Amino acid sequence: MSRIDAKFAALKASGRKAFVSYIMAGDPDYETSLEIVRGLPAAGVDVIELGLPFTDPMADGPTIQLAGQRALEAGQTLIKTLALARTFREDDQETPIVLMGYYNPIYSHGVERFLADAKAAGIDGLIVVDLPPEEDAELCIPAQKAGLNFIRLATPTTDEKRLPKVLQNTSGFVYYVSITGITGAANAVATDVGPEVARIKSSTELPVIVGFGIKTPESSREIASIADGAVVGSAIVERIGMGESPDEVLAFVKGLADGAHSA
Numbered sequence: 001m002s003r004i005d006a007k008f009a010a011l012k013a014s015g016r017k018a019f020v021s022y023i024m025a026g027d028p029d030y031e032t033s034l035e036i037v038r039g040l041p042a043a044g045v046d047v048i049e050l051g052l053p054f055t056d057p058m059a060d061g062p063t064i065q066l067a068g069q070r071a072l073e074a075g076q077t078l079i080k081t082l083a084l085a086r087t088f089r090e091d092d093q094e095t096p097i098v099l100m101g102y103y104n105p106i107y108s109h110g111v112e113r114f115l116a117d118a119k120a121a122g123i124d125g126l127i128v129v130d131l132p133p134e135e136d137a138e139l140c141i142p143a144q145k146a147g148l149n150f151i152r153l154a155t156p157t158t159d160e161k162r163l164p165k166v167l168q169n170t171s172g173f174v175y176y177v178s179i180t181g182i183t184g185a186a187n188a189v190a191t192d193v194g195p196e197v198a199r200i201k202s203s204t205e206l207p208v209i210v211g212f213g214i215k216t217p218e219s220s221r222e223i224a225s226i227a228d229g230a231v232v233g234s235a236i237v238e239r240i241g242m243g244e245s246p247d248e249v250l251a252f253v254k255g256l257a258d259g260a261h262s263a
Contacts, residue, residue, distance in 0.1 A: 003096040003124045004149050004172040007046055008207045008228070018229025019044055019220070019260035020209055021253055022100065024051035024067035025084050026076025027240055033071075034084050036240070039250045041095045044257025049127070049231065052081050052101030059129045063234040066241055078105045078114075082121040089122035098151060098172070100127040103139065111139055115146040125149035125172045133165045140169050153177050154200055163203055173207040174200055175231065178214075178223070190219075194226040217259030224263035232256050 001009070011018050021040055026033050040048055053071040057064065085097050099118060106114045106128065118126075126143055133140075133152070140150040149172030156179070158166055167174070178193045193210055200208050210223045211231030223230045235256070239249050 002147070002149050002172065003094065004047065004098070007094075007096050008173065011046060011229075012207075017224035017227070017260050017263045018046045018207065018209060019224070019257040020047040020049060020098075020211070020229060020231040021045045021236055021256070022049040022051060022064075022211075022231065022233030023240075024053060024064065024071050024237055025081040026053060026071035026074055027051075027067040027237070028070050028243075029074040030076065030080060030084065032240075032246060034087060035246045036249055037084065037088055038091065039246060040253060041092060043250045043254040044261060045095070045253065046229070046257075047096045047098060049098045049100045049233065050081065050085060050123075051233075052078060052099055052105060054102045054105055056104075057102065061234060063238050063241065067237045070241070078109055079117075082117055082123070085123055086121040093122075096124040097122060098125040098127055098149075099123050100129070102130050103128050106139065111142060115143055115148065119146055119148060123148065125151050127151045127153070127175060129153060133168060136169050144169065144171060149173075151175055156196060163200065167200075167204050167206075170204075170206065173209050173228070174204060176200060176208050176210045176227065178210050178212045189213075190222040190226050193223060197227045214256075217255045220256045220259035221263045224260040230256075230260045 053068040053076050057068055143150045151172045152166050152170040153175045154166050155177040197208050207228035209229045210227040214220050214223055214230050214232045215235040220230045
């Protein structure tokens with residue numbers, strides 16, 4: 001059982017919904033992002049999504065694009081991102097970390113080497129947004145064999161014909177993208193999302209977590225109430241981009257987490 005599986009089993013046993021937060025590694029610099037990531041569990045975060053900065057983040061909106069640029073300009077690399085995770089693991093062996101990003105840096109590092117390094121650093125799962133199920137032999141299946149969950153995105157356009165393919169080799173949880181388009185583009189609406197979550201859950205026993213468009217404690221609670229949990233990324237990253245201190249960012253995260261946990 002992976003850390004991700006264990007976390008969701010514990011949440012289910014206690015009747016709680018999950019709160020998942022996204023942070024871009026190295027934004028605005030290595031030390032600040034490490035401080036924020038270290039503070040996430042105490043702020044109520046159940047699963048950490050750690051962004052891997054990349055020069056061409058096609059699925060991301062301006063907020064996360066800028067975060068990636070700031071991180072890259074500050075010298076963040078894949079190796080430094082794994083080092084950040086390794087340092088986090090010195091004090092926390094329980095909170096799952098999902099590395100989220102694009103395939104190019106992983107391919108450049110070498111898949112076999114990357115999987116060994118990620119596992120050694122304490123990474124538990126991967127979300128690689130530009131690798132469709134047709135390319136599962138490239139990374140998904142090797143990752144599963146290495147003991148890493150491979151988490152897939154489902155979207156409003158994932159129809160009944162496509163959904164089985166998306167779910168085929170997915171593990172850990174399913175990330176439902178609540179809106180069409182890029183990150184941070186609109187607000188998630190629970191009444192729209194609920195039927196879609198139910199449709200996905202009828203086809204899988206995996207937890208379904210909803211992200212994109214969640215910006216307030218209220219929306220975090222509303223979305224968590226119709227899913228197994230909520231993901232917030234852009235709203236948190238935006239605070240970092242505005243220059244808020246780690247304590248201010250973490251206070252904002254705690255409000256979002258409290259919202260999800262009250263569902």
